[in-house]
Amino acid sequence: MLEIKDLHASIGGVEILKGVNLLVNPGEVHAIMGPNGSGKSTLANVLSGNPSYTATSGQILFEGKDLLSMLPENRARAGLFLCFQHPTEVPGVRLDHFMRAGFNSIQKSNGLAEMDVLKFDKFLNEKVGIVEMDRNLTKRSVNEGFSGGEKKRNEILQMAIFDPKLSILDEPDSGLDVDALRIVAEGINYLRSPEKSVILVTHYQRILNYIVPDKVHIFMHGRIVKSGGKDLASEIESQGYDHLENLDESLQSSL
Amino acid sequence: MTERRTTQESAYLEDLESLEKNVYGSDPSWARDLRKAAMSKFQNLGFPTARRGNEEWKYTDIGPVAKVKFQSFGSDVQSLVNAKNVESFSLGEKSWSQMVFVNGSYVEDLSSVSSLPSGVMVLNLTEAIRSVPELVQQYLAHYADYEANAFTALNTAFIHDGAFIHIPDGILVEEPIRLLFLSTSKDEEEPVSHPRVLIVVGKNSKATVIDGYVGVPNGRYFSNGVTEVVVGDGSRVEYYKVQQQSDNAFHITNTDVSLGRDSYFSSINIDMGGKLVRNNLHVLTEDEGSSCVLNGLYLVNGTQHVDNQVIIDHAKPYTTSRELYKGILDGKSRSVFHGSIIVREGAVKVDANQVDKNLLLSDQAEADTKPAFWVYCDDVKCGHGAACGKMDEKAVFYMRSRGIDEKTARGLLTKAFVSDVIQSIANESLRSQIDDLVQFKIQEWVDR
Numbered sequence: 001m002l003e004i005k006d007l008h009a010s011i012g013g014v015e016i017l018k019g020v021n022l023l024v025n026p027g028e029v030h031a032i033m034g035p036n037g038s039g040k041s042t043l044a045n046v047l048s049g050n051p052s053y054t055a056t057s058g059q060i061l062f063e064g065k066d067l068l069s070m071l072p073e074n075r076a077r078a079g080l081f082l083c084f085q086h087p088t089e090v091p092g093v094r095l096d097h098f099m100r101a102g103f104n105s106i107q108k109s110n111g112l113a114e115m116d117v118l119k120f121d122k123f124l125n126e127k128v129g130i131v132e133m134d135r136n137l138t139k140r141s142v143n144e145g146f147s148g149g150e151k152k153r154n155e156i157l158q159m160a161i162f163d164p165k166l167s168i169l170d171e172p173d174s175g176l177d178v179d180a181l182r183i184v185a186e187g188i189n190y191l192r193s194p195e196k197s198v199i200l201v202t203h204y205q206r207i208l209n210y211i212v213p214d215k216v217h218i219f220m221h222g223r224i225v226k227s228g229g230k231d232l233a234s235e236i237e238s239q240g241y242d243h244l245e246n247l248d249e250s251l252q253s254s255l
Numbered sequence: 256m257t258e259r260r261t262t263q264e265s266a267y268l269e270d271l272e273s274l275e276k277n278v279y280g281s282d283p284s285w286a287r288d289l290r291k292a293a294m295s296k297f298q299n300l301g302f303p304t305a306r307r308g309n310e311e312w313k314y315t316d317i318g319p320v321a322k323v324k325f326q327s328f329g330s331d332v333q334s335l336v337n338a339k340n341v342e343s344f345s346l347g348e349k350s351w352s353q354m355v356f357v358n359g360s361y362v363e364d365l366s367s368v369s370s371l372p373s374g375v376m377v378l379n380l381t382e383a384i385r386s387v388p389e390l391v392q393q394y395l396a397h398y399a400d401y402e403a404n405a406f407t408a409l410n411t412a413f414i415h416d417g418a419f420i421h422i423p424d425g426i427l428v429e430e431p432i433r434l435l436f437l438s439t440s441k442d443e444e445e446p447v448s449h450p451r452v453l454i455v456v457g458k459n460s461k462a463t464v465i466d467g468y469v470g471v472p473n474g475r476y477f478s479n480g481v482t483e484v485v486v487g488d489g490s491r492v493e494y495y496k497v498q499q500q501s502d503n504a505f506h507i508t509n510t511d512v513s514l515g516r517d518s519y520f521s522s523i524n525i526d527m528g529g530k531l532v533r534n535n536l537h538v539l540t541e542d543e544g545s546s547c548v549l550n551g552l553y554l555v556n557g558t559q560h561v562d563n564q565v566i567i568d569h570a571k572p573y574t575t576s577r578e579l580y581k582g583i584l585d586g587k588s589r590s591v592f593h594g595s596i597i598v599r600e601g602a603v604k605v606d607a608n609q610v611d612k613n614l615l616l617s618d619q620a621e622a623d624t625k626p627a628f629w630v631y632c633d634d635v636k637c638g639h640g641a642a643c644g645k646m647d648e649k650a651v652f653y654m655r656s657r658g659i660d661e662k663t664a665r666g667l668l669t670k671a672f673v674s675d676v677i678q679s680i681a682n683e684s685l686r687s688q689i690d691d692l693v694q695f696k697i698q699e700w701v702d703r
Binding site: 048049050051052071072073075076077081082084087088089090091092093098099101102103105106109141142158162 | 649654661663672673
C-alpha cells in the first residue's frame with residue numbers, strides 16, 4: 001500500500017523529517033506515537049501534499065506510484081485521505097456542496113458515476129449516522145462555528161464519504177472528551193476493512209484503547225526510533241517518551 | 256512640457272444651450288428653470304479635480320472624466336441597438352416591466368411596461384414632466400442636492416428622459432420594475448448620458464426596482480446618473496443597482512433616499528464593470544422607526560477603480576441601518592469604501608452597523624476603507640468592521656486534499672467570500688442570475 005524510504009522534509013528551510021522509513025500493507029493499522037514537536041504531524045502533511053512542506057529527499061510509493069510527484073488533489077483521487085488535526089473553516093461554502101464537489105471529482109477521475117444533488121443527499125443521510133452527526137450541520141458552511149468535536153466528527157464523516165484506500169489520521173483524538181472520542185474511534189473502526197489501511201498519528205495512548213493497531217511506531221526528532229506491536233503503546237503510557245531519549249541518542253550516534 | 260488639457264465645464268454649458276433651443280423647447284418653464292439653475296451651479300462648482308484637503312475625493316482622481324469632451328448628443332445610436340442586445344443585457348424575468356434607455360434616451364420600442372396594478376405610474380420622465388407636472392415637481396430634485404454636488408448638478412442640468420415610478424398609497428407591486436440604461440458608441444464617439452430616476456412610493460406600499468447600467472464592450476462613455484427614492488410611511492422598497500459597463504467606461508451615480516416612518520429600504524449595489532466608478536449613496540431616515548440595509552459587491556480587475564461613498568443620516572430616533580460591502584480585487588485594481596454614519600442630536604436608540612471586507616487576489620491591488628462616525632447622541636449602538644485579506648491558502652489545501660483541483664478550489668473560495676452579499680438579494684431569480692454572473696466572472700479570472 002505505502003512505502004516510505006529515507007524521507008527527509010522541511011518547512012521554511014528547517015529540516016523536520018530526518019530519514020523516515022515505513023511500510024504499510026493493505027488492511028493494517030499503524031499507530032505513530034511521539035511527543036509534541038517530534039515531526040509526526042509533518043509526516044501526515046507531507047503524505048497528503050501540503051504545499052507548505054517540502055520533501056527534500058527520499059521516496060514515497062503509494063500502490064507503486066511516486067506519491068511525491070502527485071498534486072494533492074491527485075493523491076486524494078488515488079485514494080489517500082488526510083483527517084486534519086485542525087480542520088479549516090471555509091465560510092460561504094456549504095459542507096454538503098463541498099463534499100459532493102470532492103466526491104464527484106474523485107469519482108470522475110476514477111471513471112465512476114457522479115452523483116446529483118438528490119442522490120448525494122441520500123448517500124449523505126446514510127453516512128452521517130456513522131459519526132452521530134446532526135444532518136443540519138452539513139447544510140452550514142464547512143467547519144464554521146463547529147465545536148472541536150464536531151470538526152473531528154466531520155473529518156470522519158468525510159472519510160466515510162470518500163472511502164479512501166489509505167487514511168492518515170492526524171491526532172483525531174486531540175481536544176475530544178470521552179464521549180466524542182468513543183464516537184470518533186467507533187467511526188474509524190467501522191470503516192476498517194481488510195483492503196484499507198490506516199496511519200493513526202497520536203500523542204496519547206488512550207485512543208488505542210478503542211482502535212487496536214497492528215503496528216506501533218515511536219516517532220522522535222524526525223524519525224521512527226522504535227517499532228513494535230500494540231504493547232509498545234502501553235509501554236509509552238506507563239513510562240512516557242523520556243526513557244526513549246537515550247535510544248534516540250544512541251541511534252543518532254550510530255548514524 | 257506635455258500639453259495639459261483643461262476641464263470641460265464650459266462645453267457642457269454650450270451643449271445645454273443647444274439642447275434647450277432644439278430639443279427641450281416644449282418642456283414647462285419650471286423644468287427649464289431647474290436645468291438652468293443646476294447648470295449655473297455646475298459652472299460654479301466645477302469638477303472636483305482638486306484632491307488635496309478634499310476628503311471626499313482623496314482616493315479618486317476624477318481628472319480623466321473632467322478632461323474629456325464627451326458628446327452630449329451624437330448620431331442616432333438607437334439603430335445600433337436591437338431587441339436582442341437588450342435581452343442579452345437584461346436581468347430578471349422577461350415578463351417583468353422594463354424601460355430601456357440608450358445613451359440616455361428612452362426607447363419605447365425596446366421597452367415593455369405592463370401588468371402593473373392600477374394607479375401605478377411607470378413613465379418616461381419627459382412625458383411625466385409634461386403630463387403630471389405637479390406630481391413630478393413636488394419631488395424631482397428635492398432629494399438629490401445639486402447645490403453642493405457637481406455631478407448631481409450636471410445631471411440635473413440635463414434632466415430630460417429618465418424613469419418616473421410612482422406607487423400610490425396601499426399598493427403592493429410584487430413584480431420588480433426594471434430600468435436598463437445602455438451605453439453604446441459608434442466609431443470614435445464618446446457619448447455622455449445623465450440617467451435620471453425618480454421613485455416615489457406612497458404609504459404602506461411596496462416596490463422592487465432593478466436599475467441596470469450596461470454598455471457595449473470596450474466602449475468609452477460616461478454615464479452620470481442620479482436616482483431619487485422617496486419611501487413613504489410603512490412602505491418597503493428593494494432597490495438593486497447592477498453595473499456591468501465596459502472596462503473603459505466612466506460611471507458616476509448619486510442615489511439619494513428618504514425614509515418615512517416605519518419604512519424599510521434595501522439597496523444592493525453591484526459593480527462588475529467600469530474603468531472609473533464612483534457611487535454616492537445617501538440615505539436619510541426622515542422619520543422614526545425606519546430601517547435600511549445597504550449592501551454592495553464589487554469585482555474589479557486590471558486598472559479598474561471603484562469608489563463607494565455611503566452616508567447614512569440617522570436624523571430620527573429608533574432608526575436602524577446595516578451595511579455590508581464586499582470587494583474582490585485582482586490585477587492593479589483599486590477600491591475605495593468610505594462609509595459615514597451620522598446620528599443627529601436626539602436620535603436615540605439608533606442601531607447602526609457597517610462592514611467592508613475585501614479579498615485581494617493580487618499583490619498590486621489596493622483597497623482603501625474608511626469608516627466615519629458622527630454621533631451627536633449618547634443612547635445609540637454603532638459598530639463597524641473592516642478587513643482586507645488574501646486567499647486562505649489553508650482552505651485551498653483543505654479543498655485540494657478532498658480531490659478538488661486547485662483552480663476550482665480558488666474559484667469556490669473567491670465566490671464564497673461574497674456569498675453573503677449575494678444571499679441578501681431577496682428576489683430569487685435575480686439572485687440566481689447574479690450568482691451565475693459572479694461565478695462566471697470569478698472563474699474567468701481564476702482560469703486565466
